[in-house]
Amino acid sequence: MTNDNDIVKPSILPGFMELLPSEQILFNKMLDTIRYNYEKFGFLPIDTPVIERAEILLAKGGGETEKQIYRFKKGDTDLALRFDLTVPLARYVAQHFSELTFPFKRYHIGKVYRGEKAQRGRFREFYQCDIDIIGNEKLDIINDAEIPSIIYSTFKDLGFKSFTIKINNRKILKGFFKHLKILDSTEILRTIDKLEKIGLNKVEEELKEQGLEKEIIREILEFIQISGTNEEKLKKLNSLEIENDIFKEGLNELKTVNYYVKAFGVPEENYMIDLTIVRGLDYYTGTVYETFLDDYPNIGSICSGGRYDNLAEYYTKQKLPGVGISIGLTRLFYQLNEANLIKFEDSSLTKVLVIPMKGYLDQAIKIANLLRDEDINTQIYLEKGKVGKKFSYADKLGIPYTLIIGEEEIKQERYSLRNMETGKQEMLSIEELLLFLNK
Amino acid sequence: MTNDNDIVKPSILPGFMELLPSEQILFNKMLDTIRYNYEKFGFLPIDTPVIERAEILLAKGGGETEKQIYRFKKGDTDLALRFDLTVPLARYVAQHFSELTFPFKRYHIGKVYRGEKAQRGRFREFYQCDIDIIGNEKLDIINDAEIPSIIYSTFKDLGFKSFTIKINNRKILKGFFKHLKILDSTEILRTIDKLEKIGLNKVEEELKEQGLEKEIIREILEFIQISGTNEEKLKKLNSLEIENDIFKEGLNELKTVNYYVKAFGVPEENYMIDLTIVRGLDYYTGTVYETFLDDYPNIGSICSGGRYDNLAEYYTKQKLPGVGISIGLTRLFYQLNEANLIKFEDSSLTKVLVIPMKGYLDQAIKIANLLRDEDINTQIYLEKGKVGKKFSYADKLGIPYTLIIGEEEIKQERYSLRNMETGKQEMLSIEELLLFLNK
Numbered sequence: 001m002t003n004d005n006d007i008v009k010p011s012i013l014p015g016f017m018e019l020l021p022s023e024q025i026l027f028n029k030m031l032d033t034i035r036y037n038y039e040k041f042g043f044l045p046i047d048t049p050v051i052e053r054a055e056i057l058l059a060k061g062g063g064e065t066e067k068q069i070y071r072f073k074k075g076d077t078d079l080a081l082r083f084d085l086t087v088p089l090a091r092y093v094a095q096h097f098s099e100l101t102f103p104f105k106r107y108h109i110g111k112v113y114r115g116e117k118a119q120r121g122r123f124r125e126f127y128q129c130d131i132d133i134i135g136n137e138k139l140d141i142i143n144d145a146e147i148p149s150i151i152y153s154t155f156k157d158l159g160f161k162s163f164t165i166k167i168n169n170r171k172i173l174k175g176f177f178k179h180l181k182i183l184d185s186t187e188i189l190r191t192i193d194k195l196e197k198i199g200l201n202k203v204e205e206e207l208k209e210q211g212l213e214k215e216i217i218r219e220i221l222e223f224i225q226i227s228g229t230n231e232e233k234l235k236k237l238n239s240l241e242i243e244n245d246i247f248k249e250g251l252n253e254l255k256t257v258n259y260y261v262k263a264f265g266v267p268e269e270n271y272m273i274d275l276t277i278v279r280g281l282d283y284y285t286g287t288v289y290e291t292f293l294d295d296y297p298n299i300g301s302i303c304s305g306g307r308y309d310n311l312a313e314y315y316t317k318q319k320l321p322g323v324g325i326s327i328g329l330t331r332l333f334y335q336l337n338e339a340n341l342i343k344f345e346d347s348s349l350t351k352v353l354v355i356p357m358k359g360y361l362d363q364a365i366k367i368a369n370l371l372r373d374e375d376i377n378t379q380i381y382l383e384k385g386k387v388g389k390k391f392s393y394a395d396k397l398g399i400p401y402t403l404i405i406g407e408e409e410i411k412q413e414r415y416s417l418r419n420m421e422t423g424k425q426e427m428l429s430i431e432e433l434l435l436f437l438n439k
Numbered sequence: 440m441t442n443d444n445d446i447v448k449p450s451i452l453p454g455f456m457e458l459l460p461s462e463q464i465l466f467n468k469m470l471d472t473i474r475y476n477y478e479k480f481g482f483l484p485i486d487t488p489v490i491e492r493a494e495i496l497l498a499k500g501g502g503e504t505e506k507q508i509y510r511f512k513k514g515d516t517d518l519a520l521r522f523d524l525t526v527p528l529a530r531y532v533a534q535h536f537s538e539l540t541f542p543f544k545r546y547h548i549g550k551v552y553r554g555e556k557a558q559r560g561r562f563r564e565f566y567q568c569d570i571d572i573i574g575n576e577k578l579d580i581i582n583d584a585e586i587p588s589i590i591y592s593t594f595k596d597l598g599f600k601s602f603t604i605k606i607n608n609r610k611i612l613k614g615f616f617k618h619l620k621i622l623d624s625t626e627i628l629r630t631i632d633k634l635e636k637i638g639l640n641k642v643e644e645e646l647k648e649q650g651l652e653k654e655i656i657r658e659i660l661e662f663i664q665i666s667g668t669n670e671e672k673l674k675k676l677n678s679l680e681i682e683n684d685i686f687k688e689g690l691n692e693l694k695t696v697n698y699y700v701k702a703f704g705v706p707e708e709n710y711m712i713d714l715t716i717v718r719g720l721d722y723y724t725g726t727v728y729e730t731f732l733d734d735y736p737n738i739g740s741i742c743s744g745g746r747y748d749n750l751a752e753y754y755t756k757q758k759l760p761g762v763g764i765s766i767g768l769t770r771l772f773y774q775l776n777e778a779n780l781i782k783f784e785d786s787s788l789t790k791v792l793v794i795p796m797k798g799y800l801d802q803a804i805k806i807a808n809l810l811r812d813e814d815i816n817t818q819i820y821l822e823k824g825k826v827g828k829k830f831s832y833a834d835k836l837g838i839p840y841t842l843i844i845g846e847e848e849i850k851q852e853r854y855s856l857r858n859m860e861t862g863k864q865e866m867l868s869i870e871e872l873l874l875f876l877n878k
Binding site: 006007008009010011012013016017018019020021024025027028039040041042044045046047048049050051052053055056059070072073074077079081091092094095096099100101103105106111113115124125135138139140142143146149153260263264265312314315316317349350353361362365366369372375376377378379380382383384393396397 | 445446447448449450451452455456457458459460463464466467478479480481483484485486487488489490491492494495498509511512513516518520530531533534535538539540542544545550552554563564574577578579581582585588592699702703704751753754755756788789792800801804805808811814815816817818819821822823832835836
């Protein structure tokens, strides 16, 4: 049909992740674990179109978003691909407001698109795994304390041993800057946000460059260095005696969250008040979260989020406060893989490869039917060829067991099950086989 | 922040499906069931980018595809959204050829995009659930017989009672037309394909319009009216004594497939040889499948596919024959819903809503922690308000049980579990509660 010249070199675009099946299986297991935990805590699934009207997705507008968004026309319609799951959530809640029950707890796992500059570890298509709890007019602060318990449960189930959920409240920062009589703290917050990366001296330097007074810088540095246990930090914040409402409100919220995070069963070693956690500058209005792997701080935050006053102001006049988090699974998977933390052995979904000897296909099919009836993931090797090749097929795919069906087996009504890892081979009756493979 | 004029009316584009959570739960259950069955039969997952180079996706080119595809530029790059999962599979297998193990059995569940004319029941974004078995150079015909058993197992698990998998072999059609000395059968096949819809008389009419000789038309009509059991149909095909290789090859394949479909455990009433099944005119080269709900023939085929000689000729010189099927879940879900075949009651994923009475939040959280530790999907109602409102929240979401935690309960160490459907309320100890909700 085609000649050499017609062949298009098969490749994908830079900045897109594509996995081999053995990797995909583990990626999917992580996705499933996240979904499982989200459902365990009472979140409902939604799924929104990847393509929306550009007008909808860019209602807020401005900043990096507009530059990075995939935007195009189809006919006369100005379209774009979603760049996060929050804007679609806002549109969804505004659109379906009267059909939803509040507080509305939803999870959404899906791909989002950002035409970023291609660089290692940055993806243009990536999975986000989001949960949000949306209130109608108001939403209790206890919700902010439940969120860390969901993060904890999820990352435990994902197999992580040591990680820390860092918690802060932006009202405390806001009140603190009000107390310092700083009207626009944007630049300062941007600097504080980099503390972990650049260190205290560099932060001081940057603050100087911003033209702040010496005394102000001293107070900022003192503030962000507040240390000790969570209780000690709260005490020190109290002792600052900052007398504005927003600071006090933030401090009270943080106290409540700190108390109930413990009540929700998150161990002390897995969460921590950190006054330098800032998060997206204009979106969050109260509690904020970031999560770090203790042994791999360079990976950065693996799960972040926070409280916001008003989810959907661009689409409705309803006031919809909420709190939520997001796990960027594509980037997380990439980073874990780079750090050699993902084990690809034993990832096979298929439990057994049935290998029919010549002339015994009918019997092999019969036995495969029985295995599948018992929900045992089973493949039959249907191609002709040498037995060695068939064993090596199971080996290459990491299928843990092979089952030979031939003359001897049919005569004895016992079948040779081979453990592909140990090489051990046993003759089992159908009943024994089902019992063994079902466990 | 915003005033009235700034509000963008929240809506999605026509031709896109968006579900409420209660619907989404059932949609996801169907997706999970399909995935579960695909894995049971030994298929491996892959996931490819939604965006690919237009050159890749349009390598084959021509036809409806080019008109319907979402295509756009980002910088200088000519991009498009995938319009099916087969072209990405071809590219994937060609690209990763040396890293894959053949026969390569893969499943892929994902969204695809077609900018079709908007009309009821047609979607521009929809889920496809595909499996394919790809051989290197060759692929045994028995694979073609295993496919119907996967369709059968999947649709049984989806809860369908009566459906028929119709099977044909395009080589038989090809050989038959060769025997009639018809070189280009495209138009005739297009007409035959409509038999179910337009009836025999209309088919005859159309064939006349195409200028075919009377005798030829008679033979075609006789051929497509071959009836009886599967065995009788095969016998009649035999008795036609058509002496060309392609016809004989097709007939032999169909005989083999017919024999082994039975061996794979598909009941007689769920499959049928149908010589009028044609499928996509230029893609399939051997066995073809279509699946119909017996009680809802108007829904059309709910699962189709077939055998092809060469998957990836546009991307590699490797010869890669394969066989596969696809379920278009978005359309199927829509059609089932239209036919009132989807029951939205009892779709809640959450098993129990814990309702703390005033002053008993700490204890309620403690008990919710215990339930979640036992993998019981649990929500705590954290907002303040009247108890009636909290019960009605559970009711609206279809949560089957509520658990009240208050003074009496804590004193007695027994907790009131209310069955929201029957209204029956019982006082249970923690052990009884876990046992009851875990079943």
